[in-house]
Structures are given as C-alpha cells and as structure tokens.
Amino acid sequence: MAFTLNVNGKDHVLPDNTPGDMAVLWALRDILFINGPKYGCGVDACKACTCLVDGVKQTICSMSVATAQGKKIVTIEGLSDMAKKLGIAVEELHPVQKAWLDLDVAQCGFCQAGQIMAAVDLLKTFPKPTDAQINAAMDNVCRCGTYDRIRNAIKKASGQPYNTEYDVNVAPVY
Numbered sequence: 001m002a003f004t005l006n007v008n009g010k011d012h013v014l015p016d017n018t019p020g021d022m023a024v025l026w027a028l029r030d031i032l033f034i035n036g037p038k039y040g041c042g043v044d045a046c047k048a049c050t051c052l053v054d055g056v057k058q059t060i061c062s063m064s065v066a067t068a069q070g071k072k073i074v075t076i077e078g079l080s081d082m083a084k085k086l087g088i089a090v091e092e093l094h095p096v097q098k099a100w101l102d103l104d105v106a107q108c109g110f111c112q113a114g115q116i117m118a119a120v121d122l123l124k125t126f127p128k129p130t131d132a133q134i135n136a137a138m139d140n141v142c143r144c145g146t147y148d149r150i151r152n153a154i155k156k157a158s159g160q161p162y163n164t165e166y167d168v169n170v171a172p173v174y
Contacts, residue, residue, distance in 0.1 A: 003027075003065045007034060008078025020066035025049045027065050028075065036076035036113045040141070047140035050114035051075050057121035059114075076113035079120065096120050099157035107144035115140050119154050128158050 003014045005027060012032050023042070028034040037060055040048035044062040051060050052074040060073070079094040093101070096119045106112045115138070122129055122137040129137070134151050142150065148163065155162035 003069060005032070005065065005068055005073060006071065007032065007073045008075060009072075009081060014065060018065060021064045024051075024060040024063045024065055024068045024073065028060070028073075034075055034077060038110055038113060040111070045141070046111070046114075047118065048111050048114045050117045050140060052117055052121060055121075055124070057118050074117075076116060079116070094120065096123065096153070096157045099153040103149055103153045103156060103162075105146055105149040105153045107146055111140055111142050115142065115150055119150070119157065122154065123158055128160055129154065 001020070002016050003018055003020065005012050005014065005024065007028065014027055014031055018027065018031065025037055025039060028037055029039070037051055038048040039061065040046035042061045044059045047059055049059050049061045050057050052058070053060070053063070053068070054071050055074075060068075076097075079097060080092055094116075096116050100106065100112065100116060105115075118138055118140050122134065126133045126137075131151060134154050138147075138150060138154075152162040
C-alpha cells in the first residue's frame with residue numbers, strides 16, 4: 001500500500017514498499033530528504049524531531065506513516081510558509097525563527113528545529129506566555145543548556161520584555 005504524507009502543504013506519495021509502521025521521521029529524512037527534524041532518541045524523550053501535525057506539536061519519531069495519513073505535517077522547512085498562510089507578515093522567516101537568530105539562541109543547533117516548532121505551538125495557546133508556561137510547555141532537551149536563551153526568544157517573539165542583561169555572543173557558564 002502506498003502512503004501519502006502531506007508535508008509543508010504538499011502531498012508526497014511514499015514508495016509502495018514503505019511499511020505502515022515506519023516512523024514519519026524516517027520517511028521524511030530518508031525518503032523525502034526533509035532533514036530539519038532530527039533523530040535524537042527514537043522514543044519520544046528528547047523531542048529533537050518535533051513538528052506540527054494538524055497544527056499541534058508532535059514528536060514524529062514515534063508516529064507511524066499509517067497514523068500520519070490525512071494529517072498535515074509542518075516541519076521547520078515549512079514554517080515561514082505556514083506563517084504566511086496564517087496572515088503573519090513575514091519576509092522569509094517565521095517570527096519565532098527570527099527571534100532565535102536575533103538572540104543567537106543556538107550553540108550546537110541540533111535541537112533547535114524541534115525547539116522552534118514547540119515554541120510556535122506554545123505561542124498559539126499562550127500568545128504572551130509566562131515563564132512558568134514556557135517551562136511547562138518546552139520539554140525539549142537542549143544538550144547545550146540554552147534554556148534561558150530559548151525563554152528569551154519566545155518572549156521576544158511574543159512581543160514581551162525579555163532579559164537583555166547577558167551577552168548573547170558568549171556561551172553560558174555552567
């Protein structure tokens with residue numbers, strides 16, 4: 001049976017021999033060559049593969065292609081297109097992506113696509129989130145520990161004041 005995945009607004013027919021229990025992450029990365037979502041754990045723990053599925057954050061390492069049939073998947077690659085469709089005025093980047101760059105959030109960058117997608121989901125629910133709401137919603141693991149920068153970027157994207165007392169070009173001391 002051929003499975004069709006709607007990714008970033010386009011339907012992609014997977015090869016006939018694609019098993020229904022294949023994780024969406026592997027279909028995206030190995031068949032469709034969409035590499036924004038990362039493999040970190042494969043068990044829904046690190047959240048590096050977070051995408052939006054029907055507008056809600058979802059770890060796609062634990063979602064099968066059979067389950068994804070008929071759902072709309074948005075990866076980091078499709079985020080600015082999604083923002084345009086929602087009427088958000090963007091040039092090339094979604095406001096959350098822009099805040100990430102403006103505040104130099106990433107160190108190694110491995111988890112950042114998943115972090116950004118989770119932040120987009122958070123801001124739909126809480127347009128002006130508190131620190132507690134951010135901490136509760138952002139359960140993605142960042143090995144570099146840039147959680148303060150992530151929180152500040154979310155606040156910046158939401159138009160709220162954020163901590164500017166640190167130099168964004170200097171790595172935090174642990």
